[in-house]
Every structure is written in C-alpha cells, then in structure tokens.
Amino acid sequence: MKTYGLTGGIGMGKSAAGKLLRERGVPVVDTDELARQLVEPGRPALAEIQQAFGPEMIGPDGRLRRGELARLVFQKASARRKLEDILHPRVRAAWQAQLEHWRNEGHPQAVVVIPLLYETNAAPLFDTVICVACLGGTQRRRLEERGWDAAQIRQRNESQWPVEKKMELAHCVAWSEGTLEVLAAQLQRLVP
Numbered sequence: 001m002k003t004y005g006l007t008g009g010i011g012m013g014k015s016a017a018g019k020l021l022r023e024r025g026v027p028v029v030d031t032d033e034l035a036r037q038l039v040e041p042g043r044p045a046l047a048e049i050q051q052a053f054g055p056e057m058i059g060p061d062g063r064l065r066r067g068e069l070a071r072l073v074f075q076k077a078s079a080r081r082k083l084e085d086i087l088h089p090r091v092r093a094a095w096q097a098q099l100e101h102w103r104n105e106g107h108p109q110a111v112v113v114i115p116l117l118y119e120t121n122a123a124p125l126f127d128t129v130i131c132v133a134c135l136g137g138t139q140r141r142r143l144e145e146r147g148w149d150a151a152q153i154r155q156r157n158e159s160q161w162p163v164e165k166k167m168e169l170a171h172c173v174a175w176s177e178g179t180l181e182v183l184a185a186q187l188q189r190l191v192p
Contacts, residue, residue: 002109003099004191005125007117008132009163010156011142013176013183017132018113020184026191029098030113034091039064048086053079074155088120096125109191118161118169130190131170133163134177 008014018028038045041062050058053072059065073080095112102110114122123129134142143153167173174186 001099001103001107002128003126004109004111005117005122005129006111006113006132007115007129007166007170008176009139009160009166010115011139011146011153012134012163013132013174014113014115016176016180017130017174017183017187018111020180020187021111021191024188027102027107027110028113029095029110031091031095032113032115034094035087038087038090038094045086045090049083052082052086074152074159080159088116092120092122111191116160118166123169128172128190129170130172130174131163131166132174132176132183133167134175138177 006014006017015030015032018030022028037043039049040046046058046064049064049069053069057065057069069083073083095114099110099112112126114120117123117129140153143156148156172190174183174190176183
C-alpha cells in the first residue's frame with residue numbers, strides 16, 4: 001500500500017484536500033479528528049490533560065474547554081509541549097493502526113493528514129509527502145473567516161514550521177489558491 005502524508009500550514013486547505021480525496025474513495029485519516037476523539041469524556045487523554053492543566057480545562061458538561069486550553073498552550077511553549085507529550089504518541093498510534101487496518105484490507109493507497117508532520121518527525125514513515133499551501137494573505141483571510149484575530153493567527157503560525165520549509169521538504173506541493181476543482185485536479189495527479 002502506498003502511503004501519503006499530507007501536511008501544510010493552518011488554514012491552507014489540508015481539510016479540503018482530505019475531503020476531496022475521500023470523495024474519490026481514497027482512505028483518509030485526519031490527525032486533527034483523531035486528537036478530538038482522544039479527548040472525549042471518559043478517555044484517558046482527557047484525564048491526563050485535566051491533571052496537567054487543572055480542572056478549569058473541563059467544562060460542566062465534562063468536555064474539554066478547547067478555547068481555554070488553546071489560549072494557554074499558544075501563549076506558553078512549555079504548556080504546548082506538555083499537551084503534545086500527552087496527545088502526539090496517542091495520535092500517532094491511532095493513525096498507524098488505521099493504516100495497518102487499510103493495508104490488511106488490501107487498499108492500494110491511503111492518506112494521513114498531519115499538520116505537524118515534519119515537527120513530529122513523521123515524514124520518513126510515508127512514501128510521499130504532499131504539502132498543501134497558499135499565499136499568506138489567503139491564509140489570513142480564511143482564518144479570519146473562522147473568527148480568529150491577528151494574535152491567534154500569529155500564535156498558531158509561530159507554533160508550526162514555516163510553510164515555505166514544509167514545501168521545500170515535501171515531495172510535491174498542492175497549491176490551494178484556486179477553486180476546489182483546481183485543487184481536486186492537482187490531487188488527482190498527485191494521488192492517482
């Protein structure tokens with residue numbers, strides 16, 4: 001089975017690319033989705049987060065207060081590292097198990113969407129790495145449409161490698177400036 005790691009900067013089109021690939025029937029697992037599942041009520045990762053960051057990180061409904069945790073971890077690098085130590089090993093184990101499941105089912109290819117692919121040293125685990133990228137102004141507009149302010153955008157960007165570095169290291173780049181149809185056509189060539 002050929003494996004593809006799909007990465008890129010925040011707001012640059014990774015989720016859109018994953019959706020387009022799924023629509024074509026390509027098996028795709030998104031590590032952001034895995035991370036959300038791992039912190040559901042009753043999961044060990046949520047209990048560890050509560051222990052590490054305090055009970056105020058859990059809402060009255062027993063769910064993670066994502067906004068509160070994000071504010072903390074994107075202001076303090078040490079807090080972000082602590083959260084990554086809790087989540088990254090679990091996320092990696094989950095996507096590796098999913099790839100193994102698809103391999104056993106006989107799928108010819110599969111894609112893992114990993115925003116921090118290079119930052120977590122996952123690149124060597126894939127046959128091909130694709131970086132989804134766009135211009136900084138487009139990224140900013142997309143994130144503002146999500147309700148993010150300039151400080152949040154800056155903090156998130158500073159927590160990741162620059163997209164230019166990811167583009168340089170990737171085997172190929174999917175440019176997400178155009179329409180979804182243009183992105184889909186690029187992905188058709190990159191993941192045939």
